Amino acid sequence: MMVGMALGMLVARITIGHPLAIWFSFLSLTMFHMYANYRAVRCLALNSLNPERSSILLHHFTETGQVLSPKQVSSLEHVLPIQLTPWHSKKANSLDTKVRLGTRISSFDEMEIKEHLLSVASYYTKAKYLLVEKKGIVNVIVHKDSNGADILKSFIHALVLANNAYKSKSLHSDSQTWMENQYEVFIQKVKSLGWKTERLLSSPIIWRANWIHQSATEKND
Structure with a gap:
């Protein structure tokens, strides 16, 4: 000084x-x-999960079955805003830019609600979120009772869906299968390297929705 x-x-x-x-x-x-x-800033190795770090971790996990440490992710994370990042660098890990967390249901018109929302609701009967893919963007509708772990799970699920957007015809079915078989494995490996998995470090979610799942037996009564 x-x-x-x-x-x-x-x-x-x-x-x-x-x-x-x-x-x-x-x-x-x-x-x-x-x-x-x-x-x-490049020397920092933060162990909290934000959208970009989650995307980098998931991308590497789906490719290799292993997860990266906070120090390894730090070297891959963008320091400058994504708008100022070279095109080839953006392309490497940009799944997080294809996810919109906390989408309002009112942003869909009546036709879109019937075509997108109602058609996928059956895949999320046990989840506190809904995922709707629209024009290459995965919209995450968050339930009002969801907690930090639920939001992290919804974001990871949305990344999986975005990653399969042009690879699979049954997006929701395939992504649901991945979540059932791989999500807990992924989270445990992430935890083992010192990452904090209690919540996703993101902008506050202002818009939440409320819905009640009705089982088939309840409908028939």
Whole structure:
């Protein structure tokens, strides 16, 4: 701290009265400061699950059957906003950009509700969320009683669905099978490497919905 202040005072004294030197010093030091911050952020290895880290972990797990450590994921995670990331880098792990968490039911019109919502509801009778794929985007409708673990599960399920969007004709059936057979295995492996799996670190979910599942026997009575 003291060294930096001393150098700053020295530079200020040397460049006084020289506008070009002042601007050169300012721009040079600003660029160095930004680079130092970038390198510092790159050194962080956070063990909380956000959308991008979840996407990276799931992508690697589906490819290899293994999960990455927080340090390994840190080297793959974007530091800059996704809009400023090169196209080839975006393409590598961009499943999280295809998931919309906390979608409002009112954002669907009557035809879409019949065509999308009602047709897939049977796949989520035991879940506290609904997944609706629309124009390449997986919309997650969250139940009002869902907790942190439910939201994390819904997001992972949505990533699986997004990953299979162009590979399978029976999206919901195949993704449900994956969740039943692989989700707990995935979560346990993630936990074993120190990841926190209690919740998904995401923006607050403002819109939630309420629905009641009715079994076939109840309908016939």
